[in-house]
Amino acid sequence: MALIRVEHVDKSFASRHGSIAIMQDITFEVKDSDFLAIVGPSGCGKSTLLRLIQGLDRPTAGAISFRGQPVAGVCTQMAMVFQSFALYPWLTVSQNVAFGLEALEWPKEKIGSQVERYISVTGLDGFQEAYPRELSGGMRQRVGLARALAVEPAVLLMDEPFSALDALTAESLREEILQLWRDPALPPEAVILVTHNIEEAIQLADRVIVLSRRPGHVLETIDVDLPRPRDRKSGPFYDLTDRIYSLITQGGAPLPPPSGADGRSAS
Amino acid sequence: MGESSDATVPTIFPKSSPTELLGLLVLLNGHKGSEDVARLADDLDLEIDEIFPSLEYAELLQLVKVTDGRASFTELGQKLVAGSIRERKSILREQLRRTTLFKTIVRALESAPNHQLSDEDLAQIVSLTTAPADEAVQNIVNWGRYAELFRYDAEAHRLILSKPAASSRSGSGRTPPTTGATPPGPPGSARKSNPPPPETRGAGVVPAAA
């Protein structure tokens, strides 16, 4: 059974000049143990789509369901990792990781051990008492990841999680995400990654949904059947990159700026 | 070459964070463990000097060798990238512990009153007298914290010696002996981690620093 089903979703925002369509008729499914990436030029509504899926916002038309139930209100069985980390500067690393668990009203002792576990899993040991401002970007995003994983979500939502990081740090975290993903003892049953970096999508995901320029619609869904770890310099990898790139550039009217869509960008 | 890098106290460690260093190793691993440095940088669209600090750090910790502009893993480096996040961390910890810099700092902490040092003390110990001392101090603090060699009170700007083997606070979960074990939860995952690294402690691989 599909874990998440997105059916004919439209989203538009009201503006002074009438409503602006952000996305149109988006349909796809996320199955158990799916690592799904959504790519598209900036402004195609990828991040909005992620928010619709978790129920932070409602679609203008269409339906989204999670395990067969329509998503109404925020679904706490999903957890989000943010581009800007979204850590609370007044909470320590441990307290940040505990943030979601407290909202779920776990008992205190259980929170403690859960927090320790995910701090350890993400390599944050030694920084428990640190405040976010004392951490480097890479460490901060680890906290963001630990906070999301700690609530043991069924689905991990990642909104451009590496694009605020420098290239080496991003490289390291991408690889660690895969490591955590491989570990069946660790929570998410599915991951949805939103990115504008085509290579990143191919490197990480099993399936890539390619969205067009605004109003975004699904141009194609591409299965990535390459063994992991994936070699960015291999022929098949390159072919896939090329294919998605040309899909995006031809899919919408004007050519998107290269920085936004070309997979070479290291962001 | 690694022999000499450890023999003296490097007063300025390269400006690299643990995550960046790991990123470099992962990158090198993607190139089958050996690659021309320029090409390595190019793979991430970086300038070559943007990966230098991490490369130097990796050399310093004897995870990577650079000869004729080509970087390749040492045995230990190979082992590190094959490991899990926690195994990697414990290898880095052991390697850092061997460097004269961190040995000196830990020794200073041990002999300091309350086992505490201030930022300024640290800058003096590692004889940082020049202007960018702040950055260097924070770099060292960041690594020392990561390796759990000491704790750091950012409000008081003080380093505080961790209890031996950093085990007092963290319980039994993460200290070197257990790092090889599978994480909590069912074993038999897709992980290919294994050789549990008690040898890293004994460390034939790394020439002990003076």
Added chain:
Amino acid sequence: MAGTWDDRAGIENGDRPSSGGSPTARTTRGPSAASMPSAGRSVALYLAIPVLVGVAGATTLGLSFTGLLPYLPTAAVDVSYSFLRMLAAYAASLGFALAYGYYAASRPTGERVMIPVLDILQSVPILGFFPVAIVFFVNLTGPGSWLGPNIASVFLIFTSMAWNMVFGVYESLKTLPSELREAADTFGVRGWKRFQRVLFPATVNRLVYNSVLSWTGGWFFLVEAEIFTTNSHALPGIGSYLSFAASAGNGEKFVAGLLMLVLVIALLDFAVWRPLGRWAERFRYDTSPSGEGEVAGPNRDPSGRFRRAAAYVTRGVRSGVSRVTTPLVQLAAITVRPVRKPTAFQRSAFYYVALGAILVSVWLIVIAITVAVFHIFTGPIAPWVRGDLLLVPFAVAASTARVAGAYAICLAIALPLAVFVARRPRASRVGLPIIEVIASFPATALFPVIIFVLVPYLSPNGAAVLMLLTGMLWYLFFNLLSGVRSLPPDLEEAARSYGLKGRQFFRRVLFPGIFPALVTGSITAFGGGWNTLIVAEYLQVGAHQSLSVLGVGQMIDIGYARAPAGYPLMVAALFALVATVIAINELLWKPLYRRAAEQFRYD
């Protein structure tokens, strides 16, 4: 204020590290070079207090300490009364700020109405309402009750404390990065937990800084309120204590009172605000994802505190400025609308003539309405009041001229001083804390001395202007200081390399550079001036010494003193003053402010 802009720009520029530059380097900044002499600085700060006390002692004919001793206990009791009043007002302000700020920030309708209302409230000379408040609360609680004047004074202090705290809460909630709210959403953190874990912490930093300023302003008004009421209602407190001491010619008693006041203020600063400020550092947030430019640990620049607090307040002013659509603005929409740049019309002399004409007609309208309303509700107006009412326009004009004169003097002092201090970082490390302590001391406490010692030498007008000065100078100085400090050094260097000097330098570099700071400083300084008017133009200390000069403050006071026949005068003068303040804010300062924001930005 310009300092704040600058800080922000710094963060935003650094935002989004694309590549290169190791994150370690930028994660945690260690002790800055400035941190070293911080101990020396705080020593200097507390040296400043004895210095201040010493100066006060010298002015009262060099009294011996033993002479003070008998008065210290009573002074302590009176300071305690005052302190309790402050505390009550502060607690009310805190609750009000959180509720009002939270509501205004979370409801769009609240925002549209509540923030403009707040803007009017904060620009109105609160003190003018004090007589009205006393009349109101005394009538409410019954004459002779101690409660009425107390509530009135707490209310007055509240009005001097609350607005800037509300702006603090409102702005910290508005600038809270949206991901931090969203993250709370994704984890289903709602209701009380959301307030406790996310929203309240977000306001703490600003609240603490703004509180420091609120207390400074609070003391000023507290003393003023207590002095004001000494002749009509018993309001035991340090203000009335000082007032009685001065009117009795008792120098020892006066100095003892001053000493106690300084002691309490210094103690609060040392034991409450400084630790609190250090703790509040934890609650700072910035909007950049990488957190660049963050300083690890507490703010190690104690002298930055006051400046930052000042910057916050002026930012509050600014935010009000940029948002407000008051009826008056809409009235004058033709002149103000083109927000981009002031029109040629606005820059012409005719604009200012027109401004004057509008003012005069507003005064006349206000008087006419007041007369009509009182006539209808309370019967014919006493003849002397009718005569005085005709003087109101002249009184407002005289007061405006006085405030403008005091402002000119302030500028002549503050600008060179700011440049001087900013150019000498070393000297300012010692000097600035002293200036800060002096600035946080309520100048109103010295008014009785001014009356006694200086009025015989100065003309009454001179004394009035001097008192106005004390209520205006600091706003201008601290704003200008941060303005001068945030001048990019390369601009100055470039000027020097082109050989720009003296007047040329001032016109081409310094003035444009500090213009925004000058405008906000002027707005706040004028605000302080309007408030000080009420005591500066009419002050009776004891039976013998008094000061009375034609002005709107005097009219309000006379109207109050000759109750109830004088009420129409009090009300008419008050509303004429309010109308004047609002008109000047809307038609003079705001266009100037917009111009500052548009034209003289360097980033």
